Amino acid sequence: MSLRYMTPASKFKRYLPKDYVELVDYGPFGRKYSEVGVKNMGAYKELVEEHPMCSGCWMAYYIKIIFAALPNPEDTVTIGTAGCGRLAISQAAVPFIYGNYGDQNAMASGITRAFRLRFPDRQKDVITIAGDGGMMDIGFSMTMHAWFRRERFTTIMLDNEVYGNTGGQESGMSVEGAVLKMSPKGKNFGKMPAMQLAITAGCVYVVKMSPTNINKAAKAIRRAIFAARNLGPTFIHVYTSCNIEYSIPTPDVFKDAKEMEKGRFAFEEFMTPEAKELFAQIESKTKREVS
Amino acid sequence: MANLGPAHYAPYPVATYDGLLTPPEGKAMLLTDMVDEEVAMREVARVMLTSENATIFPGPQVLYAWSEEAKKKATLIKEMSEVLNAKMIPMYDYRPKYPKIDPEVEINPNHPNLTIWHNEIKACIFIGVHCHYANVALKIVRSETDCYTVGMCALSGHEDAMATIRDQHAEDLARFIEIAKEVKQELGK
Numbered sequence: 390m391s392l393r394y395m396t397p398a399s400k401f402k403r404y405l406p407k408d409y410v411e412l413v414d415y416g417p418f419g420r421k422y423s424e425v426g427v428k429n430m431g432a433y434k435e436l437v438e439e440h441p442m443c444s445g446c447w448m449a450y451y452i453k454i455i456f457a458a459l460p461n462p463e464d465t466v467t468i469g470t471a472g473c474g475r476l477a478i479s480q481a482a483v484p485f486i487y488g489n490y491g492d493q494n495a496m497a498s499g500i501t502r503a504f505r506l507r508f509p510d511r512q513k514d515v516i517t518i519a520g521d522g523g524m525m526d527i528g529f530s531m532t533m534h535a536w537f538r539r540e541r542f543t544t545i546m547l548d549n550e551v552y553g554n555t556g557g558q559e560s561g562m563s564v565e566g567a568v569l570k571m572s573p574k575g576k577n578f579g580k581m582p583a584m585q586l587a588i589t590a591g592c593v594y595v596v597k598m599s600p601t602n603i604n605k606a607a608k609a610i611r612r613a614i615f616a617a618r619n620l621g622p623t624f625i626h627v628y629t630s631c632n633i634e635y636s637i638p639t640p641d642v643f644k645d646a647k648e649m650e651k652g653r654f655a656f657e658e659f660m661t662p663e664a665k666e667l668f669a670q671i672e673s674k675t676k677r678e679v680s
Numbered sequence: 681m682a683n684l685g686p687a688h689y690a691p692y693p694v695a696t697y698d699g700l701l702t703p704p705e706g707k708a709m710l711l712t713d714m715v716d717e718e719v720a721m722r723e724v725a726r727v728m729l730t731s732e733n734a735t736i737f738p739g740p741q742v743l744y745a746w747s748e749e750a751k752k753k754a755t756l757i758k759e760m761s762e763v764l765n766a767k768m769i770p771m772y773d774y775r776p777k778y779p780k781i782d783p784e785v786e787i788n789p790n791h792p793n794l795t796i797w798h799n800e801i802k803a804c805i806f807i808g809v810h811c812h813y814a815n816v817a818l819k820i821v822r823s824e825t826d827c828y829t830v831g832m833c834a835l836s837g838h839e840d841a842m843a844t845i846r847d848q849h850a851e852d853l854a855r856f857i858e859i860a861k862e863v864k865q866e867l868g869k
Contacts, residue, residue: 401738
């Protein structure tokens with residue numbers, strides 16, 4: 390995508406759906422992050438608004454943060470796979486590619502390379518967004534190999550610790566002993582160490598968090614995208630509870646996320662010295678660029 | 681249930697199975713006949729002017745101001761809709777829409793028949809739709825509606841349209857508008 394491809398021809402503007410025209414007039418395309426971004430959510434036309442996710446879905450909330458945090462939405466492509474998340478991601482006003490059963494990081498490798506060849510003078514951001522099943526179980530080999538190859542794109546894992554939209558099977562990211570609707574005996578091995586795997590495989594910036602603070606969540610997303618542009622693969626491992634499969638009452642979803650923040654999703658951030666230097670440069674250039 | 685089109689529920693790529701191919705350069709196709717471009721333009725104008733709820737479906741290649749040619753075409757298509765007394769419903773992107781599209785304000789290549797049924801469109805022009813999506817949409821329309829479809833294509837045309845005129849650039853659209861004005865006068869519309 391680019392701005393030219395979303396600006397309506399003047400003669401046709403009145404025929405386009407209202408929602409689209411508002412997106413062009415009041416959306417974040419081509420505007421400074423300080424004017425839009427997560428701090429101003431609700432005050433501009435956001436890239437994803439309506440979605441078919443469950444009431445109280447923490448994943449849907451985090452997906453809204455992802456799209457509000459994009460540094461360059463008009464030149465961004467997202468790639469996902471089977472799972473709840475893609476139902477909302479595909480409704481965003483950013484091109485979305487649906488990878489079959491976990492191949493999102495393999496597809497992103499090709500697309501990132503193709504973008505660099507096709508648009509050598511422009512920065513295109515590629516982000517894969519998938520669940521714990523798509524990223525660490527079914528798509529595990531493709532995720533790991535993309536990192537080993539040092540492919541320059543951002544990987545975001547929406548970890549709800551369960552296969553949420555197929556009835557509640559255990560995933561590699563469920564904790565040991567987790568009893569789920571389709572795992573009545575309880576999981577008999579522990580949660581996979583996704584963050585350590587990412588660091589070992591060569592990611593230059595890795596974050597694990599429970600996104601209770603939108604500014605902190607957005608900062609991590611933007612840092613991951615900036616580092617992926619220049620240095621190598623980046624990974625965000627984020628807790629996005631499934632309140633249906635884990636029976637969390639809707640009013641308690643935020644409380645649950647806060648508790649996770651004190652436990653196994655305590656904020657951890659890894660960056661290589663090069664990434665650290667890059668962030669220092671970017672963040673000193675303009676304080677609002679990453680905030 | 682609306683009337684089905686000529687292909688009905690055919691399980692194969694319909695028009696090519698019937699021996700229809702896209703027209704050669706300089707020619708156009710009307711149903712099963714290869715004709716001169718001007719003959720096709722006259723017939724398309726006549727059908728659009730005499731059919732109920734004639735509609736133009738502009739696609740992304742003309743809806744967005746991404747090149748000078750696109751801007752010129754946009755102006756001409758607007759004029760074309762006025763000459764043909766046609767409504768305009770955009771195909772502004774190709775995503776399948778969930779839970780459903782609003783057929784009063786858009787057409788989608790994945791279920792174009794919904795828009796045609798809802799608005800009772802009996803003749804339409806696809807223009808500025810990328811060929812691979814035009815092919816999908818035209819096949820569905822051909823089988824599931826009795827709408828007369830016209831493919832005005834900048835490349836080699838579409839065999840699944842009832843009428844297809846190829847290599848249509850800004851100057852060709854201007855010529856079509858002039859012909860449509862003449863036909864309109866002849867019909868006293």
